[in-house]
Amino acid sequence: MHAMQYEITLPADYDMGIIRERVATRGHLLDDFPGLGLKAYLVRERGDASPVNQYAPFYLWADPEGMNSFLWGPGFQGIVNDFGRPVVQHWTGLSYEEGPASGAVPGAATRRRTPLREGVPPGEAVADAVARHAREARRDGVVASALAVDPRHWELLAFTLWADAEAPAGEGERFRVLHLSAPGRGRLGAGRQW
Template sequence: MHAMQYEITLPADYDLGIIRKRVADKGHLLDAHPGLGLKAYLVRERGRDGSPVNQYAPFYLWRTAEGMNSFLWGPGFRGLSADFGRPAVRHWLGAGLAHGAVPDAPATSTSTSTATSTSITATRHIVRLPESDDPAEAVERALAESPAHPALHTAAVAVDPSRWELVRFALWYGPAPDDVPGIRYQVLHLSRPELDRLPGGRHW
């Protein structure tokens, strides 16, 4: 598994309706993309959930490197780069995954500012591992701490070994629990063509 994200920070007065329409028009194009576990079309809205910025920040869990490459070198990412400028793409090696116990919601989350009972939200928490930490033990701890919450959809742990940076990413049915740390996102659409083929537990 590979985790990937890019963040496009938008002006404070940017109309996020433009992003919502873009996702509504194009989000389905990855609903059957080979090698893709999931793509969460994430946004942050200035002044909401503590966000200081407007931001479009999709997060991916790839089942195969080939699927990830076919996206990055294909028309989807090229089109996004043409519209917004080429963003830096962050990449982490997948370390583990937890599937939630709640029956899956529709692939489309809410695309309006009004959440519904089936809306999906996301959290992302990044920590830098101190030099004194054993990376394997830190990953094991992170996997053991994966939230066993009734609202959990999916939780992933991944590591960037070039920075020794650990990321926890989670999707939630409804608002994320208050005690979960990290940045909070709205999910405009969820493509999950091969999520069921990503194994639960640790990935080594």
């Protein structure tokens, strides 16, 4: 599993209805994309628990070929054509869990970044994080949750989809989910990824 996200920060007075319309008319195009586990079409709006207007799709790829096919194909080129080429962040998958609300359509998502502590062996820190992630994914309202790591910056990333339209406070950065494409969600595997 590979996690990937790009963030398109928009002007403070940007009409976010444009993004909603974009997702409403184009979101379904990835509903059967080969190699894609899931794509959550995420937005944050200034003043709604966010300091910025932002379109920030989040992907979980079941295989690298699917990710590469998207990045080097017409799908990502559409983003580049409309917004310029954003930085694409990516993380190596550590764990994926379906939550108690796995059958629900997610309304919100959270993203939490945590640096791996210095002085702790990386394998030990990651094993502890995976165990904590498994417990957190069993909370009420969780649709699905992924844990990944960026070994360049030694940063953990926890991404969670929530059934409610409002994500719980204190879980990290909060987003609204406009659409979920999940053609290979069952291929993401459960639990630890090594």
